[in-house]
Amino acid sequence: MKISREDVEKVAVLARLELSSDEISALTGQMDAILSYVDKLNELETDHIVPTAHAVPLENAFRVDEIRPSIGAENALFSAPDRVNDFFRVPKVIE
Template sequence: MANPLSESDVRHIATLGRLQLSNDEIAMMTEELSAIVGYVDQLNEVDVEGVVPTAHAVDVQNVFRDDVVRDSIGSDKALANAPERDKTFFKVPKVLDQDTV
């Protein structure tokens, strides 16, 4: 049986999931995901006509809290684990290409 997923499908998913997978990983993942997707396809045997989906098993209701100002953790604590910072900012590589600026 052909794999339900092709390598190009897997490359597309990796892009969506922001994972820069190597060619070897793509090949392995294609095999493994195909096996898993082949298995989960058995859900097609279940008649779900008219069934309401469950996102949360216990009924959840909206919870309001008082609209009051409270202390936050402050920028030093918030930035303490940052891989790179500049004063009170998280520092990241450039977001826009030079051409698009």
């Protein structure tokens, strides 16, 4: 076994988990299986694999910038609850 019952108990204390004896026994087996799987992954030959941050190459999905007319201040402020000239009036948040 790669992990002992005492290791699981220590982790439970650090995580502030109250585990029963049955739960500790079950977790010991489960955690041992996980660590065995990780050991198996460490056996893979990865010397010629380039490290990647993403599994799929990222591409810019933005559209091309085009100059278009805006909706204008009057239309933007049409349903504003409170306005001053061409601006929204909002509650003061900094005193």
